[in-house]
Amino acid sequence: MSSPQTHIPPPVEAEVPRRPARGQLADGREILYFFDAPLDHGDFEPPGDPRHLPSRPPAAELRRDPLTGEWVSFAAHRQTRTHLPPADECPLCPSGDHRATEIPAGDYDVVVFENRFPSFGPGQRDQVLGDGLGDTFPAHGRCEVIAFGAVHGDSFGDLPLERARTVVDAWAQRTAELSVLPGVEQVFAFENRGAQIGVTLHHPHGQIYSYPYVTPRTLTQLEQARTHRARTGRNLMQDVLDFELAAVTRIVERSEHFTVFVPFAARMPIEVHVVPHRHVADLAGLTAAERADLAEVYLRLIRGVDALYPTPTPYIAAWFQAPVHHPDAGELRLHLQLTSPRRAEDKLKYLAGSEAAMGAFIGDVTPESTAARLRAALRLVKGSPA
Amino acid sequence: MSSPQTHIPPPVEAEVPRRPARGQLADGREILYFFDAPLDHGDFEPPGDPRHLPSRPPAAELRRDPLTGEWVSFAAHRQTRTHLPPADECPLCPSGDHRATEIPAGDYDVVVFENRFPSFGPGQRDQVLGDGLGDTFPAHGRCEVIAFGAVHGDSFGDLPLERARTVVDAWAQRTAELSVLPGVEQVFAFENRGAQIGVTLHHPHGQIYSYPYVTPRTLTQLEQARTHRARTGRNLMQDVLDFELAAVTRIVERSEHFTVFVPFAARMPIEVHVVPHRHVADLAGLTAAERADLAEVYLRLIRGVDALYPTPTPYIAAWFQAPVHHPDAGELRLHLQLTSPRRAEDKLKYLAGSEAAMGAFIGDVTPESTAARLRAALRLVKGSPA
Numbered sequence: 001m002s003s004p005q006t007h008i009p010p011p012v013e014a015e016v017p018r019r020p021a022r023g024q025l026a027d028g029r030e031i032l033y034f035f036d037a038p039l040d041h042g043d044f045e046p047p048g049d050p051r052h053l054p055s056r057p058p059a060a061e062l063r064r065d066p067l068t069g070e071w072v073s074f075a076a077h078r079q080t081r082t083h084l085p086p087a088d089e090c091p092l093c094p095s096g097d098h099r100a101t102e103i104p105a106g107d108y109d110v111v112v113f114e115n116r117f118p119s120f121g122p123g124q125r126d127q128v129l130g131d132g133l134g135d136t137f138p139a140h141g142r143c144e145v146i147a148f149g150a151v152h153g154d155s156f157g158d159l160p161l162e163r164a165r166t167v168v169d170a171w172a173q174r175t176a177e178l179s180v181l182p183g184v185e186q187v188f189a190f191e192n193r194g195a196q197i198g199v200t201l202h203h204p205h206g207q208i209y210s211y212p213y214v215t216p217r218t219l220t221q222l223e224q225a226r227t228h229r230a231r232t233g234r235n236l237m238q239d240v241l242d243f244e245l246a247a248v249t250r251i252v253e254r255s256e257h258f259t260v261f262v263p264f265a266a267r268m269p270i271e272v273h274v275v276p277h278r279h280v281a282d283l284a285g286l287t288a289a290e291r292a293d294l295a296e297v298y299l300r301l302i303r304g305v306d307a308l309y310p311t312p313t314p315y316i317a318a319w320f321q322a323p324v325h326h327p328d329a330g331e332l333r334l335h336l337q338l339t340s341p342r343r344a345e346d347k348l349k350y351l352a353g354s355e356a357a358m359g360a361f362i363g364d365v366t367p368e369s370t371a372a373r374l375r376a377a378l379r380l381v382k383g384s385p386a
Numbered sequence: 387m388s389s390p391q392t393h394i395p396p397p398v399e400a401e402v403p404r405r406p407a408r409g410q411l412a413d414g415r416e417i418l419y420f421f422d423a424p425l426d427h428g429d430f431e432p433p434g435d436p437r438h439l440p441s442r443p444p445a446a447e448l449r450r451d452p453l454t455g456e457w458v459s460f461a462a463h464r465q466t467r468t469h470l471p472p473a474d475e476c477p478l479c480p481s482g483d484h485r486a487t488e489i490p491a492g493d494y495d496v497v498v499f500e501n502r503f504p505s506f507g508p509g510q511r512d513q514v515l516g517d518g519l520g521d522t523f524p525a526h527g528r529c530e531v532i533a534f535g536a537v538h539g540d541s542f543g544d545l546p547l548e549r550a551r552t553v554v555d556a557w558a559q560r561t562a563e564l565s566v567l568p569g570v571e572q573v574f575a576f577e578n579r580g581a582q583i584g585v586t587l588h589h590p591h592g593q594i595y596s597y598p599y600v601t602p603r604t605l606t607q608l609e610q611a612r613t614h615r616a617r618t619g620r621n622l623m624q625d626v627l628d629f630e631l632a633a634v635t636r637i638v639e640r641s642e643h644f645t646v647f648v649p650f651a652a653r654m655p656i657e658v659h660v661v662p663h664r665h666v667a668d669l670a671g672l673t674a675a676e677r678a679d680l681a682e683v684y685l686r687l688i689r690g691v692d693a694l695y696p697t698p699t700p701y702i703a704a705w706f707q708a709p710v711h712h713p714d715a716g717e718l719r720l721h722l723q724l725t726s727p728r729r730a731e732d733k734l735k736y737l738a739g740s741e742a743a744m745g746a747f748i749g750d751v752t753p754e755s756t757a758a759r760l761r762a763a764l765r766l767v768k769g770s771p772a
Binding site: 060063064065066067068069070071072073074075076119133134188190191192197198199207209211215216217218220221223224227228236237239240243247263264265266267316318320337339348349350351352353354356357358359360361362363364365366367 | 446449450451452453454455456457458459460461462505519520572574576577578583584585593595597601602603604606607609610613614622623625626629633649650651652653702704706723725734735736737738739740742743744745746747748749750751752753
């Protein structure tokens with residue numbers, strides 16, 4: 001077991017991740033361009049957006065579920081959002097001579113922009129959310145789309161390593177910047193991949209949500225970490241990491257700064273966690289060396305998941321980050337939870353009665369067998385560590 | 387607002403629901419027959435099971451997720467469970483001259499039997515579940531299948547009222563009997579309907595789980611109800627019911643003993659709750675008059691949901707019942723949560739990054755509009771109250 005962890009990570013040695021070039025879309029939304037070669041584009045001028053767009057919708061409505069205390073955002077305008085457009089109508093492709101997309105530039109490496117159909121925002125929260133029956137609030141916050149590249153047919157696993165680095169740097173930059181917006185309680189970067197899990201755009205992209213509350217799953221983790229600290233004096237995630245390293249059987253891979261493993265009680269048929277060795281709250285707190293290492297580890301993991309089956313595997317890649325203001329936030333460590341419902345080549349796990357209604361999960365495969373399959377798949381991926 | 391509720395419901399006036407006839411399957415599993423006409427079958431003798439079945443699998447393995455404190459059951463034998471068999475191989479059809487199914491009788495009204503591929507059981511829990519890292523336990527408990535009738539092509543909404551009454555009575559009888567098994571903490575009756583949400587057998591049926599722990603969602607409800615009581619001195623569900631009745635707009639229907647409404651913060655595109663007017667812990671605590679009323683209300687609701695679209699709507703019908711031993715159990719009231727991911731005729735809501743990883747729900751439609759659509763659909767259902 002490790003020595004006790006401090007509550008608050010040491011003063012951040014993190015170098016500022018690369019700075020984006022900033023532009024604006026026709027309806028006032030912000031767009032940011034990140035470049036693989038940061039020294040190359042000093043004179044890049046974000047092009048204007050030639051479109052005439054309707055005004056942005058008002059913020060959605062937040063309601064608190066009295067039976068659980070959890071917030072639900074009602075974003076009715078999302079019902080009409082773009083749904084699996086053909087490639088020649090893709091809003092994430094670069095703009096061309098005959099078509100203006102969400103991205104006015106003719107080419108790009110990584111672009112982040114505010115979602116046109118956001119679950120949270122526009123606007124920042126300026127009031128404390130109540131806890132009575134029937135309270136409603138504007139769903140302030142901010143939702144961003146992050147496009148991983150200009151090539152429509154790519155997926156994350158197709159990207160070169162320098163692009164994966166740009167993506168990790170962009171996530172870190174966005175986390176730093178969004179965390180200080182008024183009323184933002186938690187920043188969540190994620191990628192949904194695959195039409196089987198509801199992806200509505202095939203162009204390789206992810207999303208970044210800034211919530212005006214601490215999410216239910218994070219509250220549960222905070223409570224567990226607090227209880228663990230009170231009982232043992234130690235940080236929960238450090239003990240989990242030490243436990244998995246000692247158990248060996250679920251470890252998928254290790255790098256200098258990160259360990260990749262299938263967790264002891266994995267809920268989903270494919271579930272992999274990536275945990276940093278140093279106690280760090282979020283992507284913004286990583287050093288440049290850690291970010292570079294993470295880009296490599298993450299890209300290999302995605303390629304490994306893609307090597308499990310002859311066809312691409314749907315997944316959710318979710319970056320768990322410490323909330324911004326919660327008193328126990330210092331207990332939470334940045335980590336990735338990558339999950340997939342694929343339980344066989346032609347079968348998905350569905351979250352039915354027990355999982356959906358009761359939150360009680362039934363696993364079909366052991367975490368140890370999933371780890372063994374992922375280790376085998378990763379051996380097929382180029383650039384494996386010796 | 388109502389007057390304060392007592393913690394513990396008044397002594398149960400519930401009459402014992404009808405008694406089943408009991409038989410045994412070839413591998414020792416119990417099977418129970420319930421009849422629509424209880425006076426008619428005094429001499430029904432459950433037929434023997436002519437099959438040679440392999441021994442029952444050992445109980446699955448329970449593991450506790452250290453990050454959330456939640457239990458996950460690993461039932462690897464379920465990977466090979468029957469998956470969408472053709473009608474002539476359906477295990478829930480009655481047995482015939484040339485084929486022996488899970489149900490040895492040649493006809494039946496309602497049958498309950500122990501699941502051949504259970505998530506919990508066989509066996510009852512005989513130890514306290516631990517809370518250390520890496521503890522494993524046999525997933526004791528009991529999982530039952532309830533078949534709603536002998537006709538393969540039926541769905542619940544096709545059943546006559548007397549059959550719906552038999553089903554409600556069977557749920558009540560099973561809740562009473564399973565609640566007193568050693569180690570059972572919570573009894574959960576539910577129906578998953580529709581291949582779109584993962585149903586693996588089309589014959590009309592539901593399931594009854596007896597968990598060896600209190601489920602995560604129930605723990606959250608208990609904590610909210612406890613907090614509400616401490617703050618207001620009142621029962622949470624009674625206040626929710628009063629709140630919905632006063633708001634009017636989300637009420638779908640009312641009967642003498644139950645109110646049907648779309649909740650203020652519904653998570654799913656279709657979500658309806660059915661709440662009894664009397665504070666009662668579970669289906670076993672209902673009086674005969676309440677059970678008869680509930681059968682009518684529930685059957686109408688299912689038919690209304692089926693009338694929303696030209697094709698059948700997938701749904702999860704989940705009976706929330708108070709846990710058996712929890713100190714705050716007296717605060718929880720029996721209620722139904724019926725949910726469907728269908729957000730348009732040809733579109734499903736998927737639980738992707740925000741919902742699946744963070745537990746943060748984004749709704750597409752307002753609860754008020756869902757309630758209006760359900761009221762209109764119910765007007766099309768025969769046997770409407772005036």
